[in-house]
Amino acid sequence: MRKRRQVARAVFAAVTAAVLGVAGCDAVGGDSPDPSGTGAQSARPSPKPTPAWDRSPASIAAVGDSITTGFDACTVLQDCPEASWATGSSPQVDSLAVRLLGKAKAARNSWNYAVTGARMADVAGQLDRAVARSPELVTVMAGANDACRETTGAMTPVADFRAQFEEAMGTLRDALPRAQVYVASVPNLMRLWEQGRTNPMSKQVWGLGICPSMLSDPDSLTTAANQRRATVQERVEAYNRVLEEVCEKDRRCRFDDGAVYDYRFGTAQLSQWDWFHPSVDGQARLAEIAYRTVTN
Secondary structure, eight states: OHHHHHHHHHHHHHHHTSOOOOOOOOOOOOOSOOOOSTTOOOOOOOOOOOOOOOSSOSOEEEEESHHHHTTTSSSTTOOOGGGOTTTOOOTTTOOHHHHHHOHHHHHHHEEEOOOTTOOHHHHHHHHHHHGGGOOSEEEEEOOHHHHOSSSGGGSOOHHHHHHHHHHHHHHHHHHOTTOEEEEOOOOOHHHHHHHHTTOHHHHHHHTTTSSHHHHSSTTOOSHHHHHHHHHHHHHHHHHHHHHHHHHHTSTTEEEOTTHHHHOOOOGGGBOTTTSSSBOHHHHHHHHHHHHHHHHO
């Protein structure tokens, strides 16, 4: 326990000295004439067939934010792509790419275009780069940074979030109409506050500017503070409805049905460096959720 405290103090000193700045077929109609008789009805087009979902894609590209880059999973204030839930190589994570492709093929046929600090507005640009690889499966995890702003008033409006996600999907579809898409829900930021609010180190690190809309003044239980957190949570839930609704309109898109949001993570799933990003164990849990969604 004493060693852990010493490590925690050293980490906090390193974090304090840095600037975080961080706070995813045509319808077929009949051509023959209508049948005769009083009971005859006009032929109706058949419904569009739903394309079969490929549970074994040959290649994967990931887009999104710092969760997908593995930020703070391995080292303070650093991306750790080998620990990424989507495309990482770490055996402790057993990423989606490794589970689907195997370790050797994942190294050759998976690519991570996520960027720490990215918001939904940045995803279209990431996809524009990813489509050059012609991936058969694209993973999207974005939205936490849209809610994690300096104030609740600075959060991305829901209408803008919808337009940005639709633009991103349009970018993908213009280039790769047959690519499959896995969309992860935005994590539960209220649970993040609940898990870390009693930890002195987490509160000190949060005070440096991590997700202030939710995590600032974590000890306060005033009406204003509770309302602020509730406003952030409502926005996250609205973002998840948008992700689900837009994904439902695309026949080759699967939303996780809120599985990431609903996952009841604990402190073991949070980075020891910032008590915000997923730890290696947290990344492994995200990989499990993605794999279940893609292969069911």
